[in-house]
Amino acid sequence: MSEQSTSHRSAPSEQLELPEVLHCLVREHQHFSALLDQIEKKTEQVSPMTLSDYYLLRDIVGYMHDYPIQVHHPTETLVFERLQQRRPKLSKTIRAMFADHEEVAAETEHLLFLLEQIIQKAGREECRAVRTACNDFARHQRQHMQIENLQLFPVALKALSDEDWESLVVEYRAADDPLFGPLVARRHRVLFEYLLGATEQVVAKTENAGWLSLERFSLAFGTLQQGRDAYFELVRVLVEQLGEETSAAAQQVLKPPGVLALMTLPARFATGISKSMLRGSGDLLKISTSTARMFLGDVLSISRRKG
Numbered sequence: 001m002s003e004q005s006t007s008h009r010s011a012p013s014e015q016l017e018l019p020e021v022l023h024c025l026v027r028e029h030q031h032f033s034a035l036l037d038q039i040e041k042k043t044e045q046v047s048p049m050t051l052s053d054y055y056l057l058r059d060i061v062g063y064m065h066d067y068p069i070q071v072h073h074p075t076e077t078l079v080f081e082r083l084q085q086r087r088p089k090l091s092k093t094i095r096a097m098f099a100d101h102e103e104v105a106a107e108t109e110h111l112l113f114l115l116e117q118i119i120q121k122a123g124r125e126e127c128r129a130v131r132t133a134c135n136d137f138a139r140h141q142r143q144h145m146q147i148e149n150l151q152l153f154p155v156a157l158k159a160l161s162d163e164d165w166e167s168l169v170v171e172y173r174a175a176d177d178p179l180f181g182p183l184v185a186r187r188h189r190v191l192f193e194y195l196l197g198a199t200e201q202v203v204a205k206t207e208n209a210g211w212l213s214l215e216r217f218s219l220a221f222g223t224l225q226q227g228r229d230a231y232f233e234l235v236r237v238l239v240e241q242l243g244e245e246t247s248a249a250a251q252q253v254l255k256p257p258g259v260l261a262l263m264t265l266p267a268r269f270a271t272g273i274s275k276s277m278l279r280g281s282g283d284l285l286k287i288s289t290s291t292a293r294m295f296l297g298d299v300l301s302i303s304r305r306k307g
Contacts, residue, residue, distance in 0.1 A: 019165035021079060021172050022153060028072050029145050031180050035060050036138045038195070043134045049127065051119065057134065058115040059191040063179050064141070065108040073101045075172045076148070079156055082168065086159040093151065100144055111137050 018026065039060055042053050080094045111133050118126045160168075178185035184192045 018157070019160075019168075021075060021165060021168045022157060024172075025072070025075060025079070026149070026153065028177070029149060031177070032064060032068075032141065032145065034195075035064060036141055039134050039138050043131045043138075049131075051122070054115055054119050054122070054130070056191065056194060057130075058112065058119065059188065061108060061111050061115060061137070063188060063191065065105070065112060067177065067179070069105055071175045071177075073105075076101075078168055078172050079160075080152065082164055083152065083156045083159060086164070087155060090152070090155065093147075097144075097148065097152065104140065104144060107137060107140060 039057060042049060042057060077098065080097060084091050084094050111130075114126070114130050114133050118130050176183060179188045179192060
């Protein structure tokens with residue numbers, strides 16, 4: 001494992017008095033918790049969720065499916081297996097954690113399926129099912145992380161020797177985080193822009209130092225490209241949403257549910273289109289503003305360094 005790959009997934013040891021691998025796991029739990037906050041924020045909102053909300057939830061859940069399965073859970077497995085050797089009395093709890101990893105993965109896949117279905121065709125029952133599934137998902141994830149944070153990680157910190165932690169550094173899979181790492185993956189750029197613009201609390205909570213590190217200074221033009229891609233992705237989503245609303249209105253004209261519904265259809269259609277355009281315009285403005293702000297910050301930082 002190269003020194004570079006390790007540094008991408010771990011913070012310097014002097015920042016926090018934890019072994020490198022454990023520090024990494026705790027920080028990733030902070031990332032996951034911040035994303036769960038966003039899921040709960042969407043499902044608890046009073047107004048009905050829109051197509052863009054479902055796209056956002058799908059992106060969040062997709063990240064929480066891929067990265068834990070590929071990186072986070074395998075790292076925990078290495079730590080817990082070593083802990084099981086040092087503290088055999090914890091074998092039952094550790095086996096339960098391994099089983100819960102599989103259950104969480106299956107639950108996440110099911111939620112992704114529901115979100116894909118509702119993006120294709122949203123109905124009242126489907127909306128209710130997605131809200132319930134999202135809340136159950138968030139609750140289960142928090143319970144799972146709480147057991148690890150309060151029961152297993154503290155014991156591992158005491159039970160494992162320096163030699164244990166050093167060997168785990170060699171074994172664990174150091175992979176760049178595609179959302180909170182130094183480089184945001186293309187598929188997560190819209191989600192990153194949302195997190196950046198929606199709340200400063202998320203950025204602070206996740207300690208996303210990658211965008212404040214030296215690597216960021218070399219990404220000024222990459223920032224512009226990310227903003228452009230996020231902009232066009234939102235345009236695509238908006239056009240798709242408007243197309244669905246137009247199609248739904250046309251179907252009601254062909255098969256009206258009643259005279260009153262048919263008479264009020266133009267007004268309801270115009271109102272829906274206006275709301276979608278306003279929301280879309282606001283999101284596009286946020287992306288344009290945040291992209292310009294990041295780019296200017298990059299350029300100014302580079303200029304100060306050269307000066």
